[in-house]
Amino acid sequence: MELSKLFSKTTKNIVKAESKNHELLVRAGYVDQVMSGVYAYLPLGKKVLEKIEEIIREEITAIGGQEILMPALTPSENWKKTGRWDTMDDLYRFTSYYSKNEVALGGTHEEVVTPLAKKYILSYKDLPKYVFQIQTKFRDEKRPKSGILRGREFRMKDLYSFHAEEKDLNQYYDQVIQSYEKMFKRFGLKEKTFLTFASGGTFSKFSHEFQTESPVGEDTIYLCRQCKMGINKEIILTQKECPKCGRTDLQETRAIEIANIFKLKDKFTKSFKVVYLDEKGKENTVLMGCYGIGPSRIMGTIVEVLSDEKGIVWPKEVAPYNVHLIDLRENKEAEKLYEKLQREKVEVLWDNREESAGVKLQDADLLGMPIRVIVSEKSLNSGGYEVKERNKSKPEILNEKDLIKKVKDYYAK
Amino acid sequence: MELSKLFSKTTKNIVKAESKNHELLVRAGYVDQVMSGVYAYLPLGKKVLEKIEEIIREEITAIGGQEILMPALTPSENWKKTGRWDTMDDLYRFTSYYSKNEVALGGTHEEVVTPLAKKYILSYKDLPKYVFQIQTKFRDEKRPKSGILRGREFRMKDLYSFHAEEKDLNQYYDQVIQSYEKMFKRFGLKEKTFLTFASGGTFSKFSHEFQTESPVGEDTIYLCRQCKMGINKEIILTQKECPKCGRTDLQETRAIEIANIFKLKDKFTKSFKVVYLDEKGKENTVLMGCYGIGPSRIMGTIVEVLSDEKGIVWPKEVAPYNVHLIDLRENKEAEKLYEKLQREKVEVLWDNREESAGVKLQDADLLGMPIRVIVSEKSLNSGGYEVKERNKSKPEILNEKDLIKKVKDYYAK
Numbered sequence: 001m002e003l004s005k006l007f008s009k010t011t012k013n014i015v016k017a018e019s020k021n022h023e024l025l026v027r028a029g030y031v032d033q034v035m036s037g038v039y040a041y042l043p044l045g046k047k048v049l050e051k052i053e054e055i056i057r058e059e060i061t062a063i064g065g066q067e068i069l070m071p072a073l074t075p076s077e078n079w080k081k082t083g084r085w086d087t088m089d090d091l092y093r094f095t096s097y098y099s100k101n102e103v104a105l106g107g108t109h110e111e112v113v114t115p116l117a118k119k120y121i122l123s124y125k126d127l128p129k130y131v132f133q134i135q136t137k138f139r140d141e142k143r144p145k146s147g148i149l150r151g152r153e154f155r156m157k158d159l160y161s162f163h164a165e166e167k168d169l170n171q172y173y174d175q176v177i178q179s180y181e182k183m184f185k186r187f188g189l190k191e192k193t194f195l196t197f198a199s200g201g202t203f204s205k206f207s208h209e210f211q212t213e214s215p216v217g218e219d220t221i222y223l224c225r226q227c228k229m230g231i232n233k234e235i236i237l238t239q240k241e242c243p244k245c246g247r248t249d250l251q252e253t254r255a256i257e258i259a260n261i262f263k264l265k266d267k268f269t270k271s272f273k274v275v276y277l278d279e280k281g282k283e284n285t286v287l288m289g290c291y292g293i294g295p296s297r298i299m300g301t302i303v304e305v306l307s308d309e310k311g312i313v314w315p316k317e318v319a320p321y322n323v324h325l326i327d328l329r330e331n332k333e334a335e336k337l338y339e340k341l342q343r344e345k346v347e348v349l350w351d352n353r354e355e356s357a358g359v360k361l362q363d364a365d366l367l368g369m370p371i372r373v374i375v376s377e378k379s380l381n382s383g384g385y386e387v388k389e390r391n392k393s394k395p396e397i398l399n400e401k402d403l404i405k406k407v408k409d410y411y412a413k
Numbered sequence: 414m415e416l417s418k419l420f421s422k423t424t425k426n427i428v429k430a431e432s433k434n435h436e437l438l439v440r441a442g443y444v445d446q447v448m449s450g451v452y453a454y455l456p457l458g459k460k461v462l463e464k465i466e467e468i469i470r471e472e473i474t475a476i477g478g479q480e481i482l483m484p485a486l487t488p489s490e491n492w493k494k495t496g497r498w499d500t501m502d503d504l505y506r507f508t509s510y511y512s513k514n515e516v517a518l519g520g521t522h523e524e525v526v527t528p529l530a531k532k533y534i535l536s537y538k539d540l541p542k543y544v545f546q547i548q549t550k551f552r553d554e555k556r557p558k559s560g561i562l563r564g565r566e567f568r569m570k571d572l573y574s575f576h577a578e579e580k581d582l583n584q585y586y587d588q589v590i591q592s593y594e595k596m597f598k599r600f601g602l603k604e605k606t607f608l609t610f611a612s613g614g615t616f617s618k619f620s621h622e623f624q625t626e627s628p629v630g631e632d633t634i635y636l637c638r639q640c641k642m643g644i645n646k647e648i649i650l651t652q653k654e655c656p657k658c659g660r661t662d663l664q665e666t667r668a669i670e671i672a673n674i675f676k677l678k679d680k681f682t683k684s685f686k687v688v689y690l691d692e693k694g695k696e697n698t699v700l701m702g703c704y705g706i707g708p709s710r711i712m713g714t715i716v717e718v719l720s721d722e723k724g725i726v727w728p729k730e731v732a733p734y735n736v737h738l739i740d741l742r743e744n745k746e747a748e749k750l751y752e753k754l755q756r757e758k759v760e761v762l763w764d765n766r767e768e769s770a771g772v773k774l775q776d777a778d779l780l781g782m783p784i785r786v787i788v789s790e791k792s793l794n795s796g797g798y799e800v801k802e803r804n805k806s807k808p809e810i811l812n813e814k815d816l817i818k819k820v821k822d823y824y825a826k
Contacts, residue, residue, distance in 0.1 A: 046482050067456060071453060
């Protein structure tokens with residue numbers, strides 16, 4: 001992509017930045033705020049979101065998830081059946097002008113996926129089943145804040161699993177934990193993310209959250225750094241006995257909840273009477289688990305946790321472009337390199353704007369691609385291009401062949 | 414994918430089918446109706462939708478479109494500024510419980526993209542710009558009907574272009590027409606789709622629609638089959654002079670509007686005061702075009718137009734799987750072939766259910782994959798596998814090597 005043709009621009013003027021991710025993402029032109037808690041993803045931001053969602057898709061498909069797409073408009077009857085029409089405060093509810101039907105905008109989809117699964121699950125032979133979607137969700141948040149960390153409209157991956165036996169649900173639940181840990185590694189968040197015990201609601205003793213340590217996090221958690229495990233303050237307050245670690249040696253910290261998983265068991269399948277016939281022809285209630293992770297919140301968390309004073313630092317698997325190419329002299333060298341790299345399947349953002357070296361270097365740091373390449377009089381006189389990783393301070397001079405090798409090695413999994 | 418593990422199932426029971434696409438897509442388990450005009454896309458349906466959307470993405474990217482993602486929640490102020498808050502009947506409007514803000518669910522996005530473009534367009538050097546999104550849209554339809562052809566919630570690609578000069582807008586408009594024609598070819602709809610003159614609204618003499626001939630279409634158009642051009646009845650009735658063909662020799666027919674394109678010119682840019690400075694430093698209003706196409710409606714149209722009495726007939730580029738493999742004897746031959754084909758990057762749906770030959774053959778026709786492969790005692794005795802294209806009647810016996818060659822040749826572009 002030629003930066004001179006990009007739809008968005010970088011800007012220095014940010015009014016009322018809610019948080020670091022809001023400020024950096026808007027300044028760099030990744031997102032634009034349309035209203036409180038509602039954002040548009042611009043070309044660079046859409047690319048990051050897409051890469052995050054593709055990683056999630058790959059990992060969930062690898063554990064048997066089948067992708068579907070449920071609607072945002074959901075009938076009130078379903079929410080009334082589970083009782084959540086009256087209890088979910090942040091549900092957007094309204095009435096269709098023509099049909100006079102009450103509908104809710106899906107903020108979660110148990111009320112749609114459970115009756116859907118009922119249609120296709122009849123016998124034990126139909127179990128287990130795993131379906132997921134990656135979709136825009138809506139919650140009428142009282143006070144949306146922290147940029148794209150908590151919005152009224154946000155992206156969500158929700159996976160639902162259906163089982164005959166609790167043992168099978170437990171096994172799959174553990175598989176999802178491993179799958180999530182693979183994702184966090186690819187998002188560059190593994191070091192700071194902790195599996196955390198949280199309230200299980202009315203249907204389970206505990207649920208689990210994945211909490212990423214950050215001062216802007218809304219949750220207070222207690223961490224045992226030895227066993228890489230956390231406990232959400234909410235259960236410390238309400239439950240007498242704490243899981244595993246006990247209360248000694250735990251360290252209080254703030255964290256962002258980037259994912260959560262629940263053993264719903266029969267909570268929703270009972271409401272919708274989802275049953276299967278077992279081998280003896282006896283009717284049993286299907287058991288269920290649900291597993292959420294928010295791509296837009298992941299994007300905001302990466303910016304909060306990994307950026308530095310100069311700007312964003314994207315991990316290699318989610319960066320919108322592999323290489324940020326800067327052109328500091330007016331000749332054909334940079335253009336040739338741009339085309340050569342693209343032929344080698346390297347994704348390149350080429351700053352070919354008529355701007356000063358200072359502006360171009362500042363913007364490269366702000367935008368945060370993992371590898372910066374400068375073509376200048378000086379670099380060419382030294383025999384090639386100046387190459388620097390975003391999170392290292394020392395550049396090196398590489399010729400074309402070595403540059404391509406470096407980029408390929410860097411991005412090889 | 415093993416059919417025995419697929420989330421959905423085929424069914425014979427359809428209550429109140431609205432149309433052929435509704436009936437076939439629900440019976441085959443591609444979609445499920447959640448409420449009137451609102452559908453869930455099941456694993457097979459999601460795959461078709463994804464392939465359609467990927468074709469659109471490829472073709473629009475090829476003409477310079479940059480992908481973004483705008484929100485569904487849009488502020489009422491923007492709609493009031495253009496006057497459409499009061500005139501768009503099918504806009505879902507409601508008030509946030511907490512913020513008391515009036516919002517609309519985006520049924521189209523001129524009211525969001527225009528002020529967004531204003532932020533980044535300052536000078537003639539910033540033009541032209543092309544942005545698009547592929548997104549779920551909402552319209553409070555009076556009477557949603559015809560399955561996924563006209564829903565209250567549907568998928569849409571909307572492209573917006575911004576220009577300094579009308580000549581440039583006209584040129585890009587023609588480029589989009591060519592881009593759309595490439596898509597229709599890939600969707601298998603080219604033969605039956607006609608560029609059709611339609612009302613230009615208050616801002617242009619004409620707009621264009623792409624109309625696909627079908628008895629379930631809601632539009633009446635007059636076709637000149639020689640020059641492959643249509644005129645929508647709405648302008649025959651309102652305008653004295655008709656474009657190009659005149660009124661002789663035109664044939665009346667019904668058609669489905671699968672895409673539309675508008676030269677909006679300054680209609681929205683004037684409301685939001687989107688201006689650029691020209692080379693002389695003079696302020697001019699930016700000109701704009703918008704270009705829609707609906708992936709979910711395309712999917713419904715393909716089913717309406719291309720299916721036969723036995724079921725769906727997917728064109729090769731949108732079929733969820735390349736090959737439908739049927740297993741008619743209990744041994745390891747089909748499984749080996751399934752694995753072999755997958756190693757060759759062929760997408761295979763393998764019917765390994767415990768069902769009769771009759772049910773399996775019927776379901777293969779209903780599901781509509783382009784190539785059916787049967788492994789049976791008989792085929793193996795004849796030296797291989799029975800291979801048949803969905804829209805041909807004669808099968809052939811091929812050994813493994815020739816089968817792979819046939820599939821690869823068939824899917825080669």
